[in-house]
Amino acid sequence: xxxxxxxxxxxxxxxxxxxxxxxxxxxxxxxxxxxxxxxxxxxxxxxxxxxxxxxxxxxxxxxxxxxxxxxxxxxxxxxxxxxxxxxxxxxxxxxxxxxxxxxxxxxxxxxxxxxxxxxxxxxxxxxxxxxxxxxxxxxxxxxxxxxxxxxxxxxxxxxxxxxxxxxxxxxxxxxxxxxxxxxxxxxxxxxxxxxxxxxxxxxxxxxxxxxxxxxxxxxxx
Amino acid sequence: xxxxxxxxxxxxxxxxxxxxxxxxxxxxxxxxxxxxxxxxxxxxxxxxxxxxxxxxxxxxxxxxxxxxxxxxxxxxxxxxxxxxxxxxxxxxxxxxxxxxxxxxxxxxxxxxxxxxxxxxxxxxxxxxxxxxxxxxxxxxxxxxxxxxxxxxxxxxxxxxxxxxxxxxxxxxxxxxxxxxxxxxxxxxxxxxxxxxxxxxxxxxxxxxxxxxxxxxxxxxx
Numbered sequence: 001x002x003x004x005x006x007x008x009x010x011x012x013x014x015x016x017x018x019x020x021x022x023x024x025x026x027x028x029x030x031x032x033x034x035x036x037x038x039x040x041x042x043x044x045x046x047x048x049x050x051x052x053x054x055x056x057x058x059x060x061x062x063x064x065x066x067x068x069x070x071x072x073x074x075x076x077x078x079x080x081x082x083x084x085x086x087x088x089x090x091x092x093x094x095x096x097x098x099x100x101x102x103x104x105x106x107x108x109x110x111x112x113x114x115x116x117x118x119x120x121x122x123x124x125x126x127x128x129x130x131x132x133x134x135x136x137x138x139x140x141x142x143x144x145x146x147x148x149x150x151x152x153x154x155x156x157x158x159x160x161x162x163x164x165x166x167x168x169x170x171x172x173x174x175x176x177x178x179x180x181x182x183x184x185x186x187x188x189x190x191x192x193x194x195x196x197x198x199x200x201x202x203x204x205x206x207x208x209x210x211x212x213x214x215x216x217x218x219x220x221x
Numbered sequence: 222x223x224x225x226x227x228x229x230x231x232x233x234x235x236x237x238x239x240x241x242x243x244x245x246x247x248x249x250x251x252x253x254x255x256x257x258x259x260x261x262x263x264x265x266x267x268x269x270x271x272x273x274x275x276x277x278x279x280x281x282x283x284x285x286x287x288x289x290x291x292x293x294x295x296x297x298x299x300x301x302x303x304x305x306x307x308x309x310x311x312x313x314x315x316x317x318x319x320x321x322x323x324x325x326x327x328x329x330x331x332x333x334x335x336x337x338x339x340x341x342x343x344x345x346x347x348x349x350x351x352x353x354x355x356x357x358x359x360x361x362x363x364x365x366x367x368x369x370x371x372x373x374x375x376x377x378x379x380x381x382x383x384x385x386x387x388x389x390x391x392x393x394x395x396x397x398x399x400x401x402x403x404x405x406x407x408x409x410x411x412x413x414x415x416x417x418x419x420x421x422x423x424x425x426x427x428x429x430x431x432x433x434x435x436x437x438x439x440x441x442x
Contacts, residue, residue, distance in 0.1 A: 101323035
């Protein structure tokens with residue numbers, strides 16, 4: 001039975017078709033347009049979380065992107081793109097893998113909330129949110145000054161998890177990456193991966209990929 | 222060399238001594254008082270993230286609670302309390318394990334922010350934040366109506382990761398769990414675990430444990 005990947009346009013569910021392309025795992029892609037800025041009702045009905053991505057594998061329906069990535073790699077590709085506990089880069093891998101959704105997404109989401117409520121950098125009411133966002137981006141930038149990918153010299157799912165926030169997420173919060181040159185270099189390497197190109201062409205055809213220093217020219221918010 | 226666990230009082234780093242007690246892994250505990258509400262400078266200096274927990278294992282210094290939990294279990298306890306990919310409850314385990322910091326913490330953190338800025342339930346300006354928080358708690362409550370623990374009938378690190386938000390986190394955001402009876406039952410079972418009792422007595426001695434329906438009687442915020 002073919003794995004089904006439900007993708008909401010312009011969302012973090014882009015990670016899943018990208019993963020399948022990297023792993024060479026066959027998948028059927030179902031794409032959904034946003035209803036104004038949110039997931040449409042038919043997407044929310046797929047899983048009790050109401051969030052993107054959702055995958056289906058036979059009788060199983062699963063949400064939560066970290067869970068979907070781990071499930072697909074371990075059930076369909078012998079754990080490829082994960083780092084085993086016997087490797088010296090194991091701890092680095094674990095840090096950035098968990099950091100993506102636990103810290104980076106939370107920090108940028110908080111800054112997006114401040115931005116959406118009209119606050120701009122320099123406003124003391126946004127100091128905590130914008131400060132946390134800049135600290136997270138600085139950590140990532142520093143790390144990418146020491147190794148090609150986040151866990152070390154090899155691409156892993158820790159990288160795959162951290163790309164959305166510094167690329168497509170800027171449709172919602174228009175971060176300029178001018179002061180984070182190592183992140184811009186990282187995004188350039190991501191854009192050169194054929195699996196990424198194939199996945200994005202299928203998932204969000206026609207969308208301007210935000211892989212440079214500047215945010216997308218036509219953000220959604 | 223003994224594992225060192227750096228714990229910030231009244232914080233999610235309580236997960237790490239608890240894990241070590243569950244696994245029977247020896248550890249040296251170092252505890253830090255908060256400086257007003259934040260981590261003190263000496264804690265922030267331990268790791269570039271500036272966040273709690275931090276562990277040290279020989280030359281390694283590691284932060285990010287999901288990473289610390291995964292590292293300790295796999296490097297010191299043969300993966301105990303994780304669910305292998307061959308088990309039928311694997312997908313459920315992955316969902317709740319990742320859900321804790323990616324979705325639950327983010328949802329409750331957003332609601333805490335709204336609460337801290339003076340909003341209360343019923344105020345339309347807090348509708349998104351409070352709604353997301355209630356949806357997350359309802360999902361957890363529904364799940365715990367179908368199985369004893371989140372992944373199934375056995376306690377796993379998915380449970381260990383989800384306890385902080387519905388117990389100690391209420392020192393910062395005073396959620397009443399009256400409408401979530403399955404979560405209250407879950408917290409009762411947590412409080413009966415000897416490993417949890419030992420860890421909390423060492424980590425936050427004298428702190429009123431918030432394991433009932435009501436939030437702590439003396440919240441910090």
